[in-house]
Amino acid sequence: MGPTMPPSKKAQSPSSGASASQGMSPPYRQGDAATAASEAEAADLSLSLSASFSKAEDEELTSLSWLHESTDLLNSFSHSGLRSVSPLQDPDGQHPRSPSSSSPSPDDALLGDGHSVYDLAAGANRKPPYSFSCLIFMAIEDAPNKRLPVKDIYGWILEHFPYFANAPTGWKNSVRHNLSLNKCFKKVDKDRSQSIGKGSLWSIDPEYRHNLIQALKKTPYHPYSPGLATPSTSPPTLPQTFHHSPPLWSGSPLFRKNGGVLLQGTVSHLSVPSPLTSSTVYGFPRGVIQNGARVRSQALFPVIRPLPVSPVGSRTSAIRSSLGDYLSRGQDSPSCYSPPPCGEDLQDDHTYSTAKSPSRLCSSQVAASSCPLDDDDIIAVEIQSDVKTEPREIPLDSHLAAAAYISQQPLRGQRRSSGSGAGTLAGSSLPWTKSRARGISDTLPLKKRRAAAVEKPPESDDEEMKEAAGSLLHLAGVRACLNNITNRTAKGQKEQKEALRN
DNA sequence: GGTCTGGTAAACATGC
DNA sequence: TGCATGTTTACCAGAC
Numbered sequence: 113m114g115p116t117m118p119p120s121k122k123a124q125s126p127s128s129g130a131s132a133s134q135g136m137s138p139p140y141r142q143g144d145a146a147t148a149a150s151e152a153e154a155a156d157l158s159l160s161l162s163a164s165f166s167k168a169e170d171e172e173l174t175s176l177s178w179l180h181e182s183t184d185l186l187n188s189f190s191h192s193g194l195r196s197v198s199p200l201q202d203p204d205g206q207h208p209r210s211p212s213s214s215s216p217s218p219d220d221a222l223l224g225d226g227h228s229v230y231d232l233a234a235g236a237n238r239k240p241p242y243s244f245s246c247l248i249f250m251a252i253e254d255a256p257n258k259r260l261p262v263k264d265i266y267g268w269i270l271e272h273f274p275y276f277a278n279a280p281t282g283w284k285n286s287v288r289h290n291l292s293l294n295k296c297f298k299k300v301d302k303d304r305s306q307s308i309g310k311g312s313l314w315s316i317d318p319e320y321r322h323n324l325i326q327a328l329k330k331t332p333y334h335p336y337s338p339g340l341a342t343p344s345t346s347p348p349t350l351p352q353t354f355h356h357s358p359p360l361w362s363g364s365p366l367f368r369k370n371g372g373v374l375l376q377g378t379v380s381h382l383s384v385p386s387p388l389t390s391s392t393v394y395g396f397p398r399g400v401i402q403n404g405a406r407v408r409s410q411a412l413f414p415v416i417r418p419l420p421v422s423p424v425g426s427r428t429s430a431i432r433s434s435l436g437d438y439l440s441r442g443q444d445s446p447s448c449y450s451p452p453p454c455g456e457d458l459q460d461d462h463t464y465s466t467a468k469s470p471s472r473l474c475s476s477q478v479a480a481s482s483c484p485l486d487d488d489d490i491i492a493v494e495i496q497s498d499v500k501t502e503p504r505e506i507p508l509d510s511h512l513a514a515a516a517y518i519s520q521q522p523l524r525g526q527r528r529s530s531g532s533g534a535g536t537l538a539g540s541s542l543p544w545t546k547s548r549a550r551g552i553s554d555t556l557p558l559k560k561r562r563a564a565a566v567e568k569p570p571e572s573d574d575e576e577m578k579e580a581a582g583s584l585l586h587l588a589g590v591r592a593c594l595n596n597i598t599n600r601t602a603k604g605q606k607e608q609k610e611a612l613r614n
Numbered sequence: 615g616g617t618c619t620g621g622t623a624a625a626c627a628t629g630c
Numbered sequence: 631t632g633c634a635t636g637t638t639t640a641c642c643a644g645a646c
Contacts, residue, residue, distance in 0.1 A: 243620060262635065282622055284634095289622085292637050299636090311629090311635045 240273040242328070244283075244290045247273070248297060249324040252316050259300050259315035262288060296320035 240247065251268035252260050260268070266284055270276050276283050291297045291314055300313040316324065 245620085280622095285623070286621060288634095288636060289638090290620090291635095 239275050239279075242273075244286050245294055245296065245324065246328045248287060248290055248294075248314070249316060249328065252297070252314060259313040261311050261313055262291060263311065265291075265314065296324050 242250070247269050248265055250272075251265045252258055254268060255264070265287060269283075269287070291299075296317055297314050298317045300315050
């Protein structure tokens with residue numbers, strides 16, 4: 113977002129602001145009438161929620177379904193004497209606050225430590241604090257079938273972030289740019305018989321979903337972001353962790369299930385001396401829930417008139433119904449859902465540096481199950497890691513070739529292909545962009561591909577298969593190595609948790 | 615100061 | 631032919 117990017121973490125460091133209890137504005141502060149019982153209830157609920165988040169972390173955040181698991185807890189929380197606020201609105205709904213303002217403002221005095229939320233009231237004039245990657249992620253996640261055409265992504269962004277209604281059209285270019293370059297997003301080939309117009313459907317690559325979640329959580333104005341997390345008045349004895357923070361936004365299922373209410377900072381102002389609770393304070397959103405405070409999601413965007421019927425939901429629903437079995441299989445059957453960027457560089461693609469899915473790599477265990485969804489030859493590669501056992505499909509003509517490529521390429525530095533964190537590479541990383549992951553044959557532009565096809569006669573199938581097999585074996589070795597690393601890391605974390613329990 | 619990350623602009627190709 | 635979509639490259643700025 114350039115100059116309008118949210119303030120740095122440094123600017124939002126807890127030490128730079130007033131403590132939660134000191135600076136909590138009256139709307140955030142729990143009322144004096146709140147009883148100790150309600151506080152204890154809130155603390156208990158927060159512990160339960162934190163445990164739920166821990167569970168989600170243990171499940172590698174492969175799904176947002178845990179958001180729904182937490183909904184009941186959150187709803188219970190709403191009855192604990194705390195109040196809720198809109199994610200994009202100040203608690204009183206009257207004091208817009210600049211998200212990028214690092215200098216104290218009158219609103220800061222009201223909002224305490226200044227870790228406010230994205231200001232909806234000024235949303236029409238201010239860029240949202242989310243990166244385009246996050247916006248796209250949210251849009252796609254908000255779709256019933258988790259896939260959207262770019263046009264509906266535009267629509268979702270416009271609907272939820274009125275700023276773009278009057279913004280120059282360059283943001284659409286940025287969206288497309290992100291979709292193309294960011295490995296987190298992948299195209300879903302449409303059924304040729306079911307045309308929805310131009311373009312393709314875009315979905316979230318499950319392999320990178322975690323990365324996007326991490327990125328979303330890093331957003332300073334995300335209710336669960338570190339920037340919003342407020343330290344308790346007493347230092348926690350447990351390491352600060354935000355991994356238990358679910359990503360929430362106005363369109364998230366939890367948000368909607370919670371009546372259009374994002375939880376913000378719920379227990380940071382509570383006096384909970386126990387170490388566990390201190391941890392919870394860190395891992396729990398700041399803010400309060402108000403009994404009966406229900407803010408409709410659409411009402412959060414008063415500047416722009418919501419579409420009569422969500423174009424995203426309706427259209428994607430229509431798409432899902434029209435595509436029928438194809439999409440249902442894609443939804444229900446992860447094995448036939450998306451080809452992972454198997455054979456990617458082992459160092460990281462720098463799509464997001466905060467997280468790395470341990471299951472990104474393919475093992476040597478290749479199941480011969482075929483996936484009939486694609487016209488291309490597909491093999492399902494069973495991930496034999498201890499983390500995830502989902503079979504993954506890999507187009508023979510792309511990933512095997514990619515594996516061959518990666519096995520033959522020496523490490524070399526290369527400047528990232530482009531910005532926006534879209535499959536970027538730097539340093540000693542392999543030049544493994546999103547297009548690389550699609551396969552060498554797909555990497556080059558059409559012209560170049562044609563030229564290459566002319567220059568280089570096609571190898572025989574046997575040679576290609578030998579090369580691919582060798583590459584897979586090569587990857588298998590890396591996989592085993594990474595498994596060891598993953599196991600050691602997991603073991604260490606487990607030991608650390610046990611030590612903390614003791 | 616270098617690196618990383620993200621935004622923006624632009625050119626180009628492709629398909630409807 | 632115009633437009634939307636998709637890809638790629640380049641450059642810039644802020645954060646770390």
